[in-house]
Amino acid sequence: MISRIDLRGRRLSRRELLAELPRAELDVEHAAAAVAPIIADVRDRGAAALRDLAERFDGVRPEHLRVPADVVQASVDVLDPQVRAALSETITRVRTVHAAQRPQDFTVDVAPGAQVRQRWLPVRRVGLYVPGGLAVYPSSVVMNVVAAQEAGVGSLAVVSPPQRDRDGLPDPVVLATCALLGVDEVYAVGGAQAIAMLAYGADGQTEADGAVLCEPVDVVTGPGNVYVAAAKRVVRGVVGIDAEAGPTEIAILADGNADPVHVAADLISQAEHDPLAASVLVTPSVELAGAVESKLVDLVESTFHRGRVATALGGTQSAVVLVDDLEAGLEVVNAYGAEHLEIQTENAAAVAERVTSAGAIFVGSFSPVSLGDYMAGSNHVLPTGGCAHFTSGLGVHSFVRAVQVIEYDADALGVVADRIVAFANAEGLPAHGDAVRARF
Template sequence: MIQRIDLRGRSLGRRELLDVLPRAEVGVDEAVHAVEPVLRQVRAGGAAALRELAQRFDGVTPEHLRVPAEALSAAVDSLSPLVREGLVEAIRRVRQVHADQVPHDHVTELAPGAAVRQRWVPVQRVGLYAPGGLAVYPSSVVMNVVAAQEAGVPGLAVASPPQKDNGGLPHPTILAACALLGVDEVYAVGGAQAVAMFAYGAAGSEPQDGVTLCEPVDVITGPGNVYVAAAKRLVRGVVGIDAEAGPTEIAVLADATADPGHVALDLISQAEHDPMAASVLVTDSVELAAAVDARVQDLASATKHSVRVARALEGPQSAVVLVDDVDAGLAVVNAYGAEHLEIQTADAAAVAARVHSAGAIFVGPWSPVSLGDYMAGSNHVLPTGGTAHFASGLGVHSFLKSVQQVEYDREALEVLADRIVAVANDEDLPAHGEAVRGRFH
């Protein structure tokens, strides 16, 4: 079912590994052309455009683009007790981890009367997107909202696609998650049009909408399909974004000590997301690879979304990669830079410590990616498509700006004056030097 790539006996550098390792074709460039007119339409037409686009793309015209408060309350009341308990526990754990991420201000005293103060300032308003296509992700609401709240962002808005089966409102569990988190600004707006609404704001076209339906935001975060990624690319620079998220990925680095059933279950769970999802096993054990293949065939055919899973596992983005040993496997996974990386080897913690490119690392047989998706406390909004080489997962830092505050008195500046003038003149910027020298005449 899954293709094999045999790298045994080959010594490949990073460029060569990138050439042979599988990767999903995202197609953002092509989607940009489809998305550009949508952004223009929302920017010009506001609420009226959002309603027309909802009918075109979601098959429903929302009566309320902004979800009424009573709908949020009703969604919480409709939750099953166990789902509510799960969401509350996820919120608690994610909040605890993200509270510890908040950096502290500090002051560096360079000399008497000379100091630079490092401040961390939250952005003032964020737009958080929760998908609602093949699957519904209240867990993504938790990940995005908690990180922004712990960063101290004062203004939060959530958007999720309107659902025909829910009277034009987003999925009830999305609404319930928002209510449990204390978010009352929620919009029944999906896809690229939600990104446009957040980036440019949207004027209301009906009396109940008021003058402005949605104010512009500073940062847009949250996963989505290729059209959401394309829209984020187009508005980057107008607003900050978390990433152009591509199809989800799992890589599992495993040796002969791994349980083939665990590995197979984890590969399938990631393939369940999307036909373009990538599931990659890297192993030095031919026996393990064969056992995983057998378990995947048994389990994949029995799972609820078997067709979707089969397409993902059989696709060019998924593979079993055979290597000579764990060291060679580490070179492969570091070159691949997976969104999710599981380490299922002997001495897994020591192996994990040598990983430098992964969105999140799951260590040992009892730390599956599914745990991180919901209740590990870590954030599941992670870099895809190899961007883990330079990008981090969503966290408090995604909503903070570093601001340096310079505090010098007269004496501290005077000590440096001649040297500042000399360097300024050397750069042929004499007015810079005069801005300092002139203070002492």
């Protein structure tokens, strides 16, 4: 069901190690070529293109591209009370964590009369993508919206695919979550066309749409399929993006003390997302590896999405990786840079401190990835495909930018005037120096 990669007794360079480790293959370049005409169509034809594309890709032609505010609000009334309680708890915990992420302004007096201040300013407007394909993700609404709200963003637009069995509206739990968060600008638009609408805005077509259906945003965030990722690549530069999200992934670093049932269940929970989802176990224990493989056979058979899970676990992106010891295991997981990394070892907290590349780290047997998906308070929009080597998950920082404010008086400028002139001349830009001389 799941393959083995045996790295024991082998000393590999970083390049060789990366070549050995499993990873989902995602042809974003090919997808980018496919979505380019879609993006151009939305940019040129606005609402008319969005309706045509919804009919083509989602099998429904939405009457309302922007979901009426009363429909958004009414969705709370039919929300299952237990789901509402779970959402409320999640919102509270995520808001608590993200409030602590707000960066602080500072002022530096470089010299008498010479001051540099740094201010953190939220972006003006953001577009938040919420998937709606193989599954629907009200949890992604929480993760995107709360981070933007805590950053101080004043204008939020949520997009989610229209559902054929919902009269062209997004999933009702997604709508209810928007209502609970105070967001009433929600669009029944999905896929690459949603990213195009957010990036370029869209003119209306019907009286209900109005003259302008959607104003352009400054930043687009949120996970999606390869076509959403490709669309974000195409519009990057027109707008900011969080990342090009690929298939979800979990890596588990475990030793012989780990419970094979816990490990197998967590591998399955991630495989449940997508046939391309990656589930990787890294362990020095042959006994644990065998026990987990045995448990997978039993547990997959009884899980709801058994076909999808079996495909993901059997794919080239998933594997059990055998290593000589925990030291070698750390080298492997740091090279892999998983979206989600679980540490199920003795002294797990100390081991976790030595991890240098992961979107989020889950420490110990009672911190499964499922906790982070919903209720931990952390953000579950995380870098995939090894991007954890150079970027972080979604947070308040995704929606703010630093602006430096420079204020010198005449005496302070005069102290460095000659040096600025010397610097400018050295760079062959004498007018820079002249601009300073003109003040004296």
